[in-house]
Amino acid sequence: MTESVTERPFVHFDGVQKSYDGETLVVKNLNLEIAPGEFVTMLGPSGSGKTTCLMMLAGFEAATHGEIYLKGQPINNVPPHKRNIGMVFQNYALFPHMTVAENLAFPLQVRRMRRRDVKDKVARALGMVQMDDFGNRKPAQLSGGQQQRVALARALVFEPELVLMDEPLGALDKQLREHMQYEIKHIHEQLGVTVVYVTHDQSEALTMSDRIAVFDDGVIQQLAPPADLYERPDNAFVAQFIGENNRLPGKVTAIENGVARVALDQGPDVLALAVNCGEVGNRTVLSIRPERVQVNNVTGSNRLDGHVRELIYLGDHIRCRMQVCGRDDFIVKVPNSPEHAMLREGETCTVGWETDDCRALDLAPGAM
Amino acid sequence: MTDATATHGPDGLLLASDGTPLKTKLRQSMKASRRRAFGLVLPLLLFVLASFVIPIIMLLWTGVSNDTYASNMPRSAPLLRAWDGASQPTEEMAEAMVLDLIDARKAKTIGKVASRVNREQSGTRSLYTKSARRAAKMEAPFIDALVKADKDWADPETWRATKIAATSLTPAYYAAALDYKYTADGEFVEQSEERQIHVKLFWKTIWVSGAVMLFCLLLGYPVAYLLSHLPAKKANLLMILVLLPFWTSLLVRTTAWIAMLQSQGVLNDIFVWIGITGDEQRFSLIYNLTGTLIAMTHILLPFMILPIYSVMRAIPPSHVRAAKSLGATNWTAFWRVYFPATIPGIGAGGLLVFILSIGYYITPALVGGQDGQLISNFIAYHMQKSLNWSLAAALGGILLAIVLVLYWLYDRIVGIDNMKLG
Numbered sequence: 141m142t143e144s145v146t147e148r149p150f151v152h153f154d155g156v157q158k159s160y161d162g163e164t165l166v167v168k169n170l171n172l173e174i175a176p177g178e179f180v181t182m183l184g185p186s187g188s189g190k191t192t193c194l195m196m197l198a199g200f201e202a203a204t205h206g207e208i209y210l211k212g213q214p215i216n217n218v219p220p221h222k223r224n225i226g227m228v229f230q231n232y233a234l235f236p237h238m239t240v241a242e243n244l245a246f247p248l249q250v251r252r253m254r255r256r257d258v259k260d261k262v263a264r265a266l267g268m269v270q271m272d273d274f275g276n277r278k279p280a281q282l283s284g285g286q287q288q289r290v291a292l293a294r295a296l297v298f299e300p301e302l303v304l305m306d307e308p309l310g311a312l313d314k315q316l317r318e319h320m321q322y323e324i325k326h327i328h329e330q331l332g333v334t335v336v337y338v339t340h341d342q343s344e345a346l347t348m349s350d351r352i353a354v355f356d357d358g359v360i361q362q363l364a365p366p367a368d369l370y371e372r373p374d375n376a377f378v379a380q381f382i383g384e385n386n387r388l389p390g391k392v393t394a395i396e397n398g399v400a401r402v403a404l405d406q407g408p409d410v411l412a413l414a415v416n417c418g419e420v421g422n423r424t425v426l427s428i429r430p431e432r433v434q435v436n437n438v439t440g441s442n443r444l445d446g447h448v449r450e451l452i453y454l455g456d457h458i459r460c461r462m463q464v465c466g467r468d469d470f471i472v473k474v475p476n477s478p479e480h481a482m483l484r485e486g487e488t489c490t491v492g493w494e495t496d497d498c499r500a501l502d503l504a505p506g507a508m
Numbered sequence: 509m510t511d512a513t514a515t516h517g518p519d520g521l522l523l524a525s526d527g528t529p530l531k532t533k534l535r536q537s538m539k540a541s542r543r544r545a546f547g548l549v550l551p552l553l554l555f556v557l558a559s560f561v562i563p564i565i566m567l568l569w570t571g572v573s574n575d576t577y578a579s580n581m582p583r584s585a586p587l588l589r590a591w592d593g594a595s596q597p598t599e600e601m602a603e604a605m606v607l608d609l610i611d612a613r614k615a616k617t618i619g620k621v622a623s624r625v626n627r628e629q630s631g632t633r634s635l636y637t638k639s640a641r642r643a644a645k646m647e648a649p650f651i652d653a654l655v656k657a658d659k660d661w662a663d664p665e666t667w668r669a670t671k672i673a674a675t676s677l678t679p680a681y682y683a684a685a686l687d688y689k690y691t692a693d694g695e696f697v698e699q700s701e702e703r704q705i706h707v708k709l710f711w712k713t714i715w716v717s718g719a720v721m722l723f724c725l726l727l728g729y730p731v732a733y734l735l736s737h738l739p740a741k742k743a744n745l746l747m748i749l750v751l752l753p754f755w756t757s758l759l760v761r762t763t764a765w766i767a768m769l770q771s772q773g774v775l776n777d778i779f780v781w782i783g784i785t786g787d788e789q790r791f792s793l794i795y796n797l798t799g800t801l802i803a804m805t806h807i808l809l810p811f812m813i814l815p816i817y818s819v820m821r822a823i824p825p826s827h828v829r830a831a832k833s834l835g836a837t838n839w840t841a842f843w844r845v846y847f848p849a850t851i852p853g854i855g856a857g858g859l860l861v862f863i864l865s866i867g868y869y870i871t872p873a874l875v876g877g878q879d880g881q882l883i884s885n886f887i888a889y890h891m892q893k894s895l896n897w898s899l900a901a902a903l904g905g906i907l908l909a910i911v912l913v914l915y916w917l918y919d920r921i922v923g924i925d926n927m928k929l930g
């Protein structure tokens with residue numbers, strides 16, 4: 141999509157559609173190219189079709205239309221066990237009647253590997269996830285985090301070139317989840333495998349991924365590296381879904397050199413980057429990140445009046461809810477440092493922003 | 509971590525805030541809830557005790573004790589028991605015998621006594637009834653009087669058989685149930701070849717039960733698999749079909765079997781029509797062992813399907829998927845991942861079907877004909893026809909022992925906590 145993959149794509153979804161019931165499309169025209177060694181995350185709200193995409197790639201669901209290529213080969217008719225794709229399931233799917241070591245040996249045994257090699261590889265995989273001493277335990281005797289590591293090791297032990305992970309950290313508590321995020325990231329860097337990762341936790345996606353595909357309603361809304369996704373969202377859904385976002389509705393009155401002049405519904409004209417606002421006369425939504433809003437000492441070209449409604453002290457910054465242009469939900473994050481303005485509730489101040497920090501986006505359905 | 513308010517008593521025990529040891533306190537607080545729990549199960553406990561435990565104990569007791577002789581022939585019984593069985597019967601024994609015979613005839617219990625002794629030695633029934641008729645006119649010396657009435661009284665074997673009958677507590681019935689004879693000398697001798705029926709019947713019962721269990725497994729496992737992989741709505745509909753045998757009355761079911769299986773029945777007609785067999789050589793599918801096997805498999809199938817189904821339902825589909833993603837073929841994924849997870853269900857279903865069929869009685873009686881009879885039919889025969897309750901109890905006791913041994917074996921091999929009944 142936006143990013144062109146220069147090398148031959150490792151995984152390629154080509155116009156893939158999926159319907160379970162023949163009435164609604166769960167995945168609508170999916171085009172996605174993933175480079176070798178890349179860490180791509182599918183991020184989206186519940187029911188947006190992420191798992192379905194992963195299942196099609198793993199071979200457990202058939203694409204209704206379109207073709208999936210793996211290393212240039214179409215794989216629609218390749219059964220799952222011949223795809224050589226490692227997979228980590230949300231509930232880990234460890235085999236309860238086998239010990240940890242037997243679980244890890246399973247993929248090697250079905251590949252008819254020699255017994256000694258199996259032992260070596262299992263030991264190495266256990267070492268990789270720091271579970272050396274747990275080989276003889278049954279999965280039921282492990283904590284959630286430990287089971288997660290074993291599942292990860294099992295998906296990697298047969299050295300697949302592609303690993304799929306469906307919300308692998310969903311069941312862990314916050315601290316462990318963050319720890320595991322780094323571990324998975326390190327293993328990815330160490331082994332150089334291609335990873336397709338599914339999550340609906342945006343901070344997880346931002347931390348780990350090379351690129352993120354934001355899903356909504358069976359469509360990829362934007363595919364971009366984390367920084368781009370946050371700072372340069374293509375549309376109102378992405379802006380809204382990733383991070384916090386102030387939205388001001390208006391109407392495009394002029395476009396010049398990629399800069400749109402927008403007449404706000406209840407305010408003056410302002411300037412914004414014309415990202416996805418269509419032609420002059422269209423309605424649009426301006427998107428400004430709370431931390432990019434300047435208070436009182438405004439250097440940007442856009443200035444508005446704000447009434448402070450609520451202040452929340454958060455230590456490193458202060459979160460301020462203001463009324464701007466008739467809207468009550470305008471959020472500003474003010475760093476907690478002496479050079480920044482001190483605000484008081486009920487006060488009136490000037491807010492503003494650089495034109496580059498304000499993006500004129502489409503009027504997403506249901507976004508207002 | 510200790511509570512800030514908890515203190516230690518002189519002997520190091522943790523004390524509650526009012527000074528009593530914490531353990532005592534805990535026990536006190538548990539007592540009420542334990543009493544309530546006991547109260548809740550009490551009715552069931554009494555019911556089980558009255559309708560199950562006590563009858564079983566009484567049955568087991570009947571198997572080793574029979575006081576028909578001792579209670580009806582009170583004078584001779586202790587003397588016979590004291591007799592060594594080898595020396596000549598004494599005049600004292602003879603006198604007691606004659607007096608007992610007179611009383612028994614008056615009390616009309618002589619028939620029972622005669623049958624009891626007859627079981628130890630055939631032919632003694634008429635000896636007893638005849639002697640009892642003449643006993644009133646007998647005079648001392650009674651030995652000679654008895655021999656005069658019937659010369660069998662001169663035979664020590666007669667007295668020995670009586671001695672066995674006079675002993676209330678006896679292993680004779682268990683011996684008989686295992687095709688042995690318990691002699692007056694306290695020895696066990698094997699029954700003659702043509703009278704050895706029980707052990708053979710036990711083995712037959714065991715292998716028939718095993719076969720029924722196997723058929724149920726082979727037929728039930730795929731059905732359970734199908735059911736557990738269907739959407740709930742369709743699965744429920746099919747489940748009704750599985751449970752149908754439970755809901756049909758025994759009579760209807762038996763009639764249906766006869767209609768299906770008899771030599772002019774539906775199944776045979778179809779076989780003839782397809783050409784599997786000629787019109788002259790129709791299969792006999794009912795009133796023999798085949799009938800017993802077919803009917804028992806049919807009726808016990810749900811007991812196999814239900815536990816397996818409930819175990820299969822609980823297996824997450826991601827396990828098989830994981831196996832396949834790891835490179836296992838469909839068969840390997842089934843055999844190494846899915847099948848082991850269903851073993852608790854197979855164990856429960858198998859044990860259930862086996863134990864139920866080992867005691868099955870009505871179905872073999874209805875469709876089993878001659879060679880389709882199992883040990884339970886024999887027990888029923890002794891309960892209802894021959895009225896040899898002690899032998900019936902001994903056979904039942906052995907059956908119970910077999911089931912317990914199997915249960916123990918199952919526990920050793922599979923583990924009873926591995927069993928899942930639903």
Ligand SMILES: Nc1ncnc2c1ncn2[C@@H]1O[C@H](COP(=O)(O)OP(=O)(O)OP(=O)(O)O)[C@@H](O)[C@H]1O
Nearest residue numbers: 160161166184185186187188189190191192193340
């Ligand atoms: N086996 C199925 N049969 C019918 N519909 C399905 C099936 N699996 C998923 N769906 C539907 O497809 C849509 C997408 O499901 P999917 O599981 O891909 O969502 P997801 O993005 O993974 O959501 P989540 O974050 O909740 O896991 C949902 O509307 C769901 O109801």
Ligand SMILES: [Mg+2]
Nearest residue numbers: 190191192306
């Ligand atoms: Mg999902």
